[in-house]
Amino acid sequence: MTTAPVFAVVGHPNKGKSSIVATLSQNDAIAIALEPGTTRARQDYPLTVDGQKLYTLVDTPGFQRPRRVLQWLEAHSISASDHPETVRAFVFQHRGDDRFVDECELLAPIMEGAGIIYVVDGSVPYSAEHEAEMTILRWTGRPSLALINSIGEDDHSDTWQSALGQFFQVVRKFDAVRAPFEQHLSLLRAFGQLEPDWEKPLERATRYLSEQRHQRRHQSASLIARALEDLMSYQEKRTLTLNQVAETSDASLAETLRDRWYRHQRKREQTLRIDIEHLYQHQRIRRQEAELQWHSQHDLFSEDTRKHWAVSKRYLATAGFGAGAVGGAGIDAMTLGSSLGTGALVGGLIGAAGSYFYGDRLLLPALNIGPLKDGLKTASFGPVQDSQFGYVVLGRAVDHWWHISHRNHAGRDLLELEPADHHWLEQLDKTSRREIQRAFDRCRKQRPLTHQQRENLTTAIEQAMSAYDDWRLNRA
Amino acid sequence: MSQNPLRLLLDFDDRIQRDRDQPSAFLHRRDRRFALDCEQQGITPDASHWLAHMDRLSGPGGTVTAGSRELRLWCRVNGGFVAAGCLIGILTMLGLLFYDGGQRINITVILAFVLFQLLLALATTVQALVGWQPWRWLLKRLHRDHASPTRARLQPLLMARAAHAGGVAFGLAGLATLLVMVVVQDLAFGWSTTLDTAASGYHSLVITLATPWSWLWPVAVPSLELVEATRFFRAASGTTGIDPSRWGQWWPFVVMLWLTWTVIPRVLLLILSQGLLRHRTAHLLARHPGMQALLYRMETATLDTGSSHNDAADLPDTRTRARPDLLPDTPILICWAGAGEPELPQRLQAPDNRNFRAGGRATLAQDDEVLAQVGNQLTGQKKPAVIVVTRSWEPPTGELHDFLETARERWPSGTRVTLLPLASDPNRAPETHLVQPWLRFTERLAPGFASVALPPTDEPDPYLAGSVQP
Numbered sequence: 025m026t027t028a029p030v031f032a033v034v035g036h037p038n039k040g041k042s043s044i045v046a047t048l049s050q051n052d053a054i055a056i057a058l059e060p061g062t063t064r065a066r067q068d069y070p071l072t073v074d075g076q077k078l079y080t081l082v083d084t085p086g087f088q089r090p091r092r093v094l095q096w097l098e099a100h101s102i103s104a105s106d107h108p109e110t111v112r113a114f115v116f117q118h119r120g121d122d123r124f125v126d127e128c129e130l131l132a133p134i135m136e137g138a139g140i141i142y143v144v145d146g147s148v149p150y151s152a153e154h155e156a157e158m159t160i161l162r163w164t165g166r167p168s169l170a171l172i173n174s175i176g177e178d179d180h181s182d183t184w185q186s187a188l189g190q191f192f193q194v195v196r197k198f199d200a201v202r203a204p205f206e207q208h209l210s211l212l213r214a215f216g217q218l219e220p221d222w223e224k225p226l227e228r229a230t231r232y233l234s235e236q237r238h239q240r241r242h243q244s245a246s247l248i249a250r251a252l253e254d255l256m257s258y259q260e261k262r263t264l265t266l267n268q269v270a271e272t273s274d275a276s277l278a279e280t281l282r283d284r285w286y287r288h289q290r291k292r293e294q295t296l297r298i299d300i301e302h303l304y305q306h307q308r309i310r311r312q313e314a315e316l317q318w319h320s321q322h323d324l325f326s327e328d329t330r331k332h333w334a335v336s337k338r339y340l341a342t343a344g345f346g347a348g349a350v351g352g353a354g355i356d357a358m359t360l361g362s363s364l365g366t367g368a369l370v371g372g373l374i375g376a377a378g379s380y381f382y383g384d385r386l387l388l389p390a391l392n393i394g395p396l397k398d399g400l401k402t403a404s405f406g407p408v409q410d411s412q413f414g415y416v417v418l419g420r421a422v423d424h425w426w427h428i429s430h431r432n433h434a435g436r437d438l439l440e441l442e443p444a445d446h447h448w449l450e451q452l453d454k455t456s457r458r459e460i461q462r463a464f465d466r467c468r469k470q471r472p473l474t475h476q477q478r479e480n481l482t483t484a485i486e487q488a489m490s491a492y493d494d495w496r497l498n499r500a
Numbered sequence: 501m502s503q504n505p506l507r508l509l510l511d512f513d514d515r516i517q518r519d520r521d522q523p524s525a526f527l528h529r530r531d532r533r534f535a536l537d538c539e540q541q542g543i544t545p546d547a548s549h550w551l552a553h554m555d556r557l558s559g560p561g562g563t564v565t566a567g568s569r570e571l572r573l574w575c576r577v578n579g580g581f582v583a584a585g586c587l588i589g590i591l592t593m594l595g596l597l598f599y600d601g602g603q604r605i606n607i608t609v610i611l612a613f614v615l616f617q618l619l620l621a622l623a624t625t626v627q628a629l630v631g632w633q634p635w636r637w638l639l640k641r642l643h644r645d646h647a648s649p650t651r652a653r654l655q656p657l658l659m660a661r662a663a664h665a666g667g668v669a670f671g672l673a674g675l676a677t678l679l680v681m682v683v684v685q686d687l688a689f690g691w692s693t694t695l696d697t698a699a700s701g702y703h704s705l706v707i708t709l710a711t712p713w714s715w716l717w718p719v720a721v722p723s724l725e726l727v728e729a730t731r732f733f734r735a736a737s738g739t740t741g742i743d744p745s746r747w748g749q750w751w752p753f754v755v756m757l758w759l760t761w762t763v764i765p766r767v768l769l770l771i772l773s774q775g776l777l778r779h780r781t782a783h784l785l786a787r788h789p790g791m792q793a794l795l796y797r798m799e800t801a802t803l804d805t806g807s808s809h810n811d812a813a814d815l816p817d818t819r820t821r822a823r824p825d826l827l828p829d830t831p832i833l834i835c836w837a838g839a840g841e842p843e844l845p846q847r848l849q850a851p852d853n854r855n856f857r858a859g860g861r862a863t864l865a866q867d868d869e870v871l872a873q874v875g876n877q878l879t880g881q882k883k884p885a886v887i888v889v890t891r892s893w894e895p896p897t898g899e900l901h902d903f904l905e906t907a908r909e910r911w912p913s914g915t916r917v918t919l920l921p922l923a924s925d926p927n928r929a930p931e932t933h934l935v936q937p938w939l940r941f942t943e944r945l946a947p948g949f950a951s952v953a954l955p956p957t958d959e960p961d962p963y964l965a966g967s968v969q970p
Contacts, residue, residue: 036894036897037895037897038895038937048805049805049806049807050805050806050807051805051806051807051808051809051810052807052812053807053809053810053811053812054809054810054811054812055811055812055813055814055815057815057818059815059818059936059937060895060896060897060937067809067811068806069805069806069807069809070804070806071803071804071805071806072803072804072806073801073802073803073804074532074536074801074802075802080806081806086897087897088897088898088899089897089898089899089902090899091859091863091864091899092864092899092902095863095864123898123902126898145893148891148893148894148924149924151838151860151891151894152837152838152860152861153837153838153859153860153861153894155861176893178924232801232803233803233805235800236803239796239800243524250520302523302525303523303524303525305805305807308812433807472649472652473649474649474652474653475649475650475787475788475789478649478789479789
């Protein structure tokens with residue numbers, strides 16, 4: 025069995041070597057900083073399939089004393105044929121030497137047979153200082169590829185490209201933070217082109233990665249479907265004893281129930297977000313998320329959120345919302361009225377909560393305060409009686425999924441979820457609209473979905489994700 | 501583990517429900533590992549092996565499985581129906597055979613009751629097939645937890661099975677009661693109806709009903725004479741002079757009627773409901789979304805992209821107390837590694853400046869020469885100072901460190917070195933985050949030897965404006 029290819033990611037300090045490795049290994053826990061010397065030792069990142077290594081990326085520290093190394097190499101070499109041997113001797117002799125710790129760390133994997141991925145920053149001007157490094161790498165005799173990463177705004181990639189072309193077999197541009205997934209695969213295939221034996225494992229790896237991405241999309245849809253089901257059917261219940269009834273007014277009971285209902289819904293949405301982030305191996309966004317001020321104008325229940333994510337009445341009418349949204353709203357209002365009528369209708373509640381809950385348009389979830397029975401009184405809040413709530417959740421969930429699925433693991437910026445300016449769900453096909461609406465209707469009546477209905481909802485959400493993808497693409 | 505398909509399905513459903521909140525990567529690893537182990541052992545992985553594997557891994561002494569719990573519940577439900585069926589069967593038969601010596605036991609009533617039984621049994625089956633559950637409230641009371649969609653799909657059939665089991669018990673108990681009554685009492689059967697029906701018409705109805713057993717037990721098929729002789733009218737007083745033993749000759753017919761049209765249909769429907777249950781169980785297991793997902797996980801290789809290593813917290817210390825210094829008034833400039841190309845900032849382009857080039861493309865020997873030349877220049881100066889111009893975006897490396905350390909040893913003591921990191925536009929100030937590494941670099945050199953200055957530009961100094969965070 026041939027050994028799996030190894031690729032040493034090397035270069036000058038602070039040029040984004042760790043960013044490249046983070047993105048390709050889908051690891052957002054690699055230390056990345058705008059500080060030279062963040063990586064102090066080599067670190068292997070193997071890609072394994074059923075425990076079998078297909079390739080390994082090796083993150084390395086940057087060159088510190090390339091000219092001195094080159095001087096040593098030149099002093100110990102007679103002809104080009106002994107170059108690799110001389111580099112090996114250098115590593116062997118300087119192991120443990122404080123001056124050449126970084127050079128030994130980065131050259132060792134190359135001398136063990138790794139391919140070279142040389143990383144430069146294409147956003148800064150070309151510097152001849154790199155020529156000593158490139159010469160050393162050429163001396164190793166290993167297959168090599170140069171990557172022009174882009175850390176800053178400017179673009180000097182053309183000058184880099186012509187300079188790098190003199191030293192490396194292949195030169196590619198790759199923005200570690202912004203490159204789309206297809207480019208990751210294309211880059212890995214390019215790695216495979218460096219040596220005939222490497223083509224097959226890299227081809228396999230890209231196939232597996234591609235399948236994994238496809239599956240993650242499906243799993244995301246399934247997670248969103250489950251969350252929608254939970255959120256749309258959730259009911260907050262409370263049973264009070266006779267003493268508690270005497271102590272609690274209906275108004276404060278309603279207020280408590282509503283707050284708890286809201287809190288639960290927010291928490292469920294957060295759980296969905298974390299699940300999707302973990303699915304895409306983003307383990308560290310949560311910390312950044314906490315720094316975001318979503319709980320102001322971007323909160324799940326804010327007026328602003330509703331404005332951005334709710335769908336139009338025309339959409340609802342075509343989604344099979346009874347005789348259009350108006351009819352549905354009328355029925356809901358009647359149901360709400362009767363449920364409130366059974367208990368004590370808290371004065372002013374509709375007005376207060378109405379403005380709190382999507383202004384004057386979105387209906388309240390049903391509040392039901394039951395009569396005193398066997399010394400106990402049961403009050404419930406929810407499920408939400410307006411499908412718009414489901415569309416708001418769906419819109420926000422798909423938007424979040426899109427950002428996460430398109431986020432590279434080298435990205436360390438805060439996750440910004442800007443609201444949409446036009447509702448992309450309008451582009452969704454009629455069957456999917458109907459499936460989503462049907463599921464919402466069942467949920468708000470607290471009727472559980474069958475397996476088939478759940479599958480249909482998942483498929484419809486996958487369609488919605490595609491619609492969102494297209495909408496983003498056309499918008500860009 | 502029992503191979504009961506119903507238990508298998510319910511256990512599987514329960515396991516899938518419990519896996520609901522597990523991370524998908526974990527589930528994939530677990531199930532793929534199981535599939536690979538099976539492959540090694542030459543076993544085809546399926547749901548029962550999978551469940552057995554899970555139970556084995558968890559060790560003995562586990563809690564009762566959901567399938568066993570559910571089966572026990574249905575055993576209790578079935579038992580209840582059978583007990584109730586027996587009791588009602590006995591009471592019903594006693595009611596049907598109630599004979600106080602005055603009236604005959606009306607065969608027509610028995611026929612009507614048997615027909616009603618038959619319709620009830622058929623309705624139960626149809627209702628199970630359609631999925632209508634009028635008795636759901638009963639199950640809700642028995643089930644404290646929420647029924648999963650799988651259980652909800654099974655309930656109508658399970659309930660039909662229980663109902664048919666009760667029906668069979670009812671029929672058998674009724675039959676036994678009938679036989680006991682035949683033995684211990686003299687039963688007088690007759691037939692009666694308000695309708696203007698001739699005995700021949702009634703006889704042909706009886707013959708039709710007796711078709712299934714006419715070849716088996718001819719005595720159990722009433723003759724026309726018997727039918728004619730045993731008609732009675734409630735208004736008629738006393739008997740019409742026929743042999744009293746003839747009243748009792750109906751009993752074989754009643755026994756076979758009950759057996760054939762009450763007991764056997766129930767048994768057949770019980771078998772049918774059992775078959776349907778088995779079929780639906782197999783179907784639900786095969787079509788279970790959890791099964792599709794499990795098969796996918798078992799068939800698809802697990803992919804680990806190398807995301808386990810975590811050193812995110814291991815960031816270098818980026819604090820610094822150093823602040824940019826003022827640019828010294830010295831004509832000696834060393835351009836390090838190509839800095840100042842193509843041109844230096846205008847304010848550094850004085851005609852009497854002495855510019856040297858080191859680092860980058862220069863050889864180490866050339867660096868040594870620059871050190872020597874600069875050393876000579878500095879000798880005898882009161883305040884020896886040198887400006888080292890660098891590119892702000894190329895962070896300080898070990899080579900510059902070596903160069904400055906050598907300079908400190910060779911140059912006159914008290915020489916001050918000022919590092920001047922330039923932006924790509926030499927007349928603009930470099931970005932703050934690019935200056936920070938240079939400040940920290942000077943802290944790693946001998947104290948008081950080196951400092952950092954910002955290029956002379958017209959822009960305000962961000963450090964003086966207080967915008968820099970240490």
